[in-house]
Amino acid sequence: MRILHTSDWHIGRSFHGNSTLDALRGVLDALTREIVERGVDVVLLAGDVFDSATPAADCYSLLTDTLLAIRDAGAQAVVTSGNHDSAARLGFQAPFLGRAGVHVVTDPLTVGAPVTIDDDHGPVHFYGVPYLEPALVRHLWPDETLRTQEQVMRHAMSLVEADRAARGGRSVAIAHCFAAGVEPTPQLEREVRQDLRQGSLDVVPLACFDGPDYMALGHIHGRATLSERVRYAGAPLHYSFGEGDKPRGAWLVDLDADGLADVAWVELPVPRRLVTLRGTLDELLFDERFAVHVDDWVCAVLTDATPPHEPMRRLRTRFPHCATIQPDPERRRDDTVRTYRERVARETPDPQIVDDFLALVRDGDGASDEERALIADVISERRAEAAQ
Template sequence: MRIIHTSDWHLGRTFHGVELLDDQMAALSHLAAVVAEESADVVVVAGDVYDRSVPSADAVRVYDRGLAEIAAAGAQIVITSGNHDSPTRLGSGSGFASAGGLHLRTSIEEIDEPVVLGDEFGEVAIYGIPYLEPETARRHLGVDDARTHTEVLRAAMDRVRADLTTRSTRSVVAAHAFVVGALASGSERSISVGGVETVGAETFSGIDYVALGHLHSPQQLGEAVRYSGSLLPYSFGERSDHKSVWVVDLDADGVADVRARELPMVRGLSSLAGTLDELLTDESLSQVEDHYVEAVLTDPVRPVDAMRRLRERFPHAVHVRWDRPHLGGGLDYRARVHGRTDAEIIAAFVTDVRDAPTARERALVDRAVRAVVGEPESDGGSGGELTLFEIEPDVAESA
C-alpha cells in the first residue's frame, strides 16, 4: 500500500492580509498530481485542514475542489482534525462520506475505530487521533486526573493499541500534536493551554507509521514518526523550506520505504533590506519581483508612500518596515537627554521618526512648551499664529 502523508493545509489563511485561496487551490492541485504520478492508494491528512473553526464559504469550496481532484487521481482520503479545525464541522457527514472514499476521524469516540483498507498483503488499520485539548479530552478518555497533552494522548494511544490486539494488521496513526525533538517554524499557533504542550515520541510505540501534523516544516523524529509540514509557507521564516509530502510504502512487514516528494513552489517569499531607491533599481532583484516580499527600509529619512512605490516593482509586497540607521554611540536614554531642553528633546524625537523639523515647526514646539510651563511668549520668532494644522502631514502622523 502506498500512502501520501500531508497536513496543515490551513485553508482560508491570509498572509499579511493577502488572501491565499488561489495559492492553496494550486497547491492542492499539485498534491493531486503527485497522487496520480505515484499511484497512491491513500492520502492521510493529519489535521489543520482549515485555518479557523468556522471556515469561509470560499475556503469550503477550495476544500471540496481539492478533495475531488485527489479522489479523481485515484486515492482514498483519511482526515483527522487539528487545533484550528472544528471537529464537529469538519466531521459532518462522515458516515455518508466514507462510502465515497472520504474517511473523517474527528471525534474522540472514534479513536479506536480505524479505517481498514486492504492490499495484496492483507489489511491496514489507519487510526485518526484529532487534536486533544486536555481539559475536554480527559473526561471522554476516562482519565479525569490528566492535565497535559502527554497524559491524554497516552490514554488515546492505549485505546489504539488495545484495538490492535484484536486485529492482525499493519497500523498507521494520524495525530495532531507537538512531539519532543521537533522544531517549530514560527507560524504555528501554540497548543499549550495550562500545561506542557509537547509529548514524547515513545507515546506512539508499537505503530508501523505515525503521520504527524501541527508543525509546518517537514521533519522526522524516527524512521516511522514524521511531520509532513504545511502545503505552503505561512511565514517569512519558512521562505527557505522545501514544502513536500511523505510517500510511505507498506509491505507485509510494515514500512518498506519512506521518501520525500517535493511540491512545486506556488509563489516564492523574499525578505529584502536596503534603501527604497536601492530596492527599486537593483537589477539583481528582478528574479524575486513576483514573490511575496517583506522589505526593511534603511533610508535615513522615512520614505513617503513606500508600499505603493514598492508594489510598482513588487506587486505582491505584503509588509514594509522602516529601520532608520542608528547614529551615535548607543548612549542610554538618560544620557541622551541630559542637559537638553524640552524643545530640543521634542525636536530630536521628530528627527528620529521623520527628519529634522523646519524652523516653523521648531517655533510651534517652542510655543507649546512655553504654554505648558507657563512662560510668557516672546514677540519675536516666526510671526503670526501657528496651529497644529500647519504642521506638515508627516509630523502629525508621527505625533
C-alpha cells in the same frame, strides 16, 4: 500499499490580507496528479483541514473538489481534525463519507477504532487521532488524568495500542500535535500557540508513538523526520515568511507485507516564492540585485535611519506583491552619549530640548535648519501666549 501523507492545508487562510485559495487549489491539483502518476492507494490529511472553525462557502467547495479528485484518482482518504478545525462541522456526515471512501475522523470516542483498508497482503489499520484539547475531552475519560497534551496523547495511543494488540497486522496512525524532536523556533511557537503551557510548548515525547508501522503527524508547517517512521509533512503552501526557505510537499510511504518498506519525499510546486529583502528604501527600489524578486512575495526590512514617506506605495511600484514592511534602522550606537533625561535635566533651552528629542528618535539626526526655524517660531508663539 502506497500512502501519501499530507497535513495542514489551512483552507481559507489569508496571507497578509491576500486570499490563498487559488494558489492552494493549484497545489492540490498538482497533488492529485501525483496520486495518479505514483499509484497512491490512500491519502492521509493529518489535521487543520481548514484555517477556521467557521470556513466560508468557497473553502468547502475547494475541499469537496479535491476529495472528489482524490477518489477519481483511485485513492481513498483518511482525514483527521486539527486545532483550527471545528470537529463537529468537519465530521458532519462522516459515516456517509466513509462509505464513499473518504474517512473523516473527528470524534474522540472513536480513537482506537481503526479504518481498515485492504491490499494484496491483507488489511492495514489506520488509526485517526483528532486534535484533543485536554479541557474539552477529559470528561470522556474521567478515570484518567488529562491536563496536558502529553497526557491526552499517551492515553489516545494506549487505546490504539490495545486495539493493535488485539487485531495484529500492519498499522498507520495519524495525529495532530507538537512532538519532541522539532526545534521550537519563534515562528513555530506562534503557529502552535494553543499548546503554550507556562511559557513552554506542551511537547509529546516520541515514545508515545511507539507501535504503528508509520506515524503521520500534523501541526507544524515544515517537513520534519523525527525517526524513520515518525514524520511531519508540513503545509502545502508557505503561510509565513519564516517558512520561505522550507520545501513544500508530502511523504510517499510504502508498506509491504511486513510493514514499513520505504519513505520518499514528493515535491509540490510553490506558486510564488517568498523572500525577505533588506536595505534602505532607495536600495530596494533601484538596486539591480533585487530585480530578480519583482514577481515574489516580498517582506521588506527597511534600514533607513528615518522612516521614509509612503514606503509601501513606493515599494509596490517595483514589487507588486510586497506583503509587509519591517523597519529595522541601522542605528549609530555610542555608549558615551547621554540619555535624553540627562540632556534635559539641566537648564537646557527649549529649542535644544526639542532638537535632542528628534536626535534621540531619529538615531542621531536632529532637526534640519527648516525644522529649527519652525520650532523657534512655535516656542516663541507659546511664550507670547503664556505672557498675556
